[in-house]
Amino acid sequence: MADDKKLTTRASDFSAWYNEVVLRAELADYSPVRGCMVIRPDGYGIWERMQRTLDDMFKATGHRNAYFPLFIPESFLHKEAQHVKGFAPETAVVTHGGGKKLEEPLVVRPTSETIIYAMFAKWVQSYRDLPLLINQWANVVRWEMRTRLFLRTLEFLWQEGHTAHATHDEAEEEARKILGLYRDFMEGWMAMPVVTGQKTEAEKFAGALRTYSCEAMMQDNKALQAGTSHNLGQNFAKAFDLKFQSESGDEEYAWNTSWGVSTRLVGGLVMTHGDDNGLRIPPLLAPTEVVIVPIWRKEEERSRVMEAADRVCRDISNWERRDPNALRVRVDTRENLKPGAKYYEWELRGVPIRMELGPRDLDANQGVLVRRDTRAKQSVSLDAIAEEIETVLETMQDDMLSAARDRREQNSHRGAVSYEQFKELMEGDGAFVYAGWCDGEKCEAQIKEETKATIRCLPDEEFRSAEAPSRCLLCNADATTEALWAKAY
């Protein structure tokens, strides 16, 4: 049950607000294991809808699911030189099994490139076996010291796609295709706008040729890296001897991609849409889209209102058809809570539409719909209620994306920004800053050191400024590229 104390406001302490919303909306809870969280049914319900949607998208683009071992021999991690540098320091290591010390320690997978490409090498012989397009839904473990619910936990749930191709260009096309698919999902379903682009050498995935990412702006103006897609080149193919016979008969190394999104997205959803009353879930991902709150005072009203609520619920949820696109509706039948307390709770939990149904509404053959995003109320005839709800939900889904995009643009800075101004922005309210960059790792590192801001990406063309910045933000030398700077989760 939600507790009645007012939430900390976003303006007063965004981080405290976030934790309170996650805990009180019962999305997740702390566990007795340091850094590991429990995902509660209301949080898992959002993740399940994300999974289902992404899984359909992966399958529609030819990918198939498989499952690879949780444990990876420690030696595997060492086969790709950059990869081990990136991941070895943060692994959990199994040293004992069945009461005995193991000959070779096993690492709990922090990501599965090494074990998966070792298997690909066994399965791929000829160009006919390519492309090989595999996805895995799994848990992974990274030994983080500072953890936050959903955003950074020792263990998290994710999907990791792994593919093998005959040529560099096909792998590049795949990596970009998935980036676009992620963006479609984040904008279309999560109503969370993202900037896509390429990571710098310093920020790319350990072992990749190139990394692309989706970067979203949270309500504290920090960036959340919401998904990454890597062109791995032939780095892992060479490390794991993943070769194939080409159409012309030559033996060649395959080209790989890998890509992933995780339960972190649930945190991104909260920080994109939540308000001072709690969570707001975009309709397409809401486990419950409509909650009906029956209202009565006298006992004789009770059965009439309850019956009507049940009837409306059945009608609009079309539950007999078991249609996966049917409205997801529930009736709050609890008798120990007053309507006001129920409103408060469902707002906290972020259900998109609340429908109030009382005796006078029934007399007028209507229900009152309240939108969670704007809290706007409207009375709707019960004869047309399903259609009206559909319309409101669609509008809400679009409005939430627009609102998030407007907010991002209001907090984005383009054009000439001096380094002093930049530092002030980063010390103050934060921002997305599009600025010139000389392409020097030194400037990148110094800015990070001094401001904690990093290059989130070298944005794709559609996100670049109309007039390309001409000078590097720090050294003032000629800019070779435009970079998106922000502090990040």
Next chain:
Amino acid sequence: MADDKKLTTRASDFSAWYNEVVLRAELADYSPVRGCMVIRPDGYGIWERMQRTLDDMFKATGHRNAYFPLFIPESFLHKEAQHVKGFAPETAVVTHGGGKKLEEPLVVRPTSETIIYAMFAKWVQSYRDLPLLINQWANVVRWEMRTRLFLRTLEFLWQEGHTAHATHDEAEEEARKILGLYRDFMEGWMAMPVVTGQKTEAEKFAGALRTYSCEAMMQDNKALQAGTSHNLGQNFAKAFDLKFQSESGDEEYAWNTSWGVSTRLVGGLVMTHGDDNGLRIPPLLAPTEVVIVPIWRKEEERSRVMEAADRVCRDISNWERRDPNALRVRVDTRENLKPGAKYYEWELRGVPIRMELGPRDLDANQGVLVRRDTRAKQSVSLDAIAEEIETVLETMQDDMLSAARDRREQNSHRGAVSYEQFKELMEGDGAFVYAGWCDGEKCEAQIKEETKATIRCLPDEEFRSAEAPSRCLLCNADATTEALWAKAY
């Protein structure tokens, strides 16, 4: 690609046959990590359909999914005395994280009672919070020494349900309800008949009050424990201080149940239905229900046949509607394989219906359907092909269950069986033997020691013999119950 060598027959070496089918039908593969397998897309596709079906059944009975940590503090396992005895010897232990030795080692969950009931204790205060009906889809690890693909692996995938109730009787009802749900799934979807019943004290789950199970007979007449459902009593509630305030205001310990099925079911499906030509998948769980093999010799036939195959595929799969109940069809367009080689491969992979489509079939506006279970052929007009396929698939689903049930009954022995006859049966072809038992752990242990057969369950009433056996199989004393004996996986 399947290899052409003939499969070992079931009669000559059932165990070798099983491994070959699993590997060559590409359900799973060995991994470089001892005892851990890789589930390949064709195997994972079956598991996904199992998951989806069970998940719908769990949700329809009020359960919700959640996710709990992979790691469990070692001390948690020790809180329930029987539980630690059962599971501690087979755990994998993480001793190092982030490069440092941990203060308290973490166990990789072998099952999640301890961590889950620790959380329940935090969430449950009042009878109003009960029943709490939770399910988790997860990987678990048990350090097995002798492993078999799907049947017994170090790591496996499963679901584990965990519930808390206000009374013993509600918990008992839940445990039995889930047992029935499992049976419905195994018989209705897997076409795998099961005997349900209660485990003996010696065979029950470590920490349970009572364990119920579904026992299926494989084609080598051995039993597969396909699913278990436990009434845990108040054992874990007491160990983890899971208390609630009852309606009358008293503080009471909750009553728990837990229950699970795993990827082992995929192995059970193979061993129930496979034949000497390979896998046979019951239609309801087949990732592909129909494969269309276009046949042509001359180039001018090729485009005509291919176009027709595509059209038929689109028509019968209704792919534009994205209907989850639409037929799952694919066309085998490979040009480097002859039709015969394709037939051989799809039989090995167990696709329920093969549809042959050649120029002469098209002239006659028909296709040829071949059932995988009986290999019966029939020509069907293309105008009625979708309906005909539906009918054949439904018949096949029923026939596969009947065939498996007939086989089981032919290899089940009831009535007076002497211990000598019993030993011969167990040394020979194996069997399900329903026999009297004096309820003595000594007889149970001695029979197990001498024959490797165990009491699979004390069968539920509908499975008991019309005339209850009167004497104990071993000691000849008065039988108090009827027991189902068999060797088991």
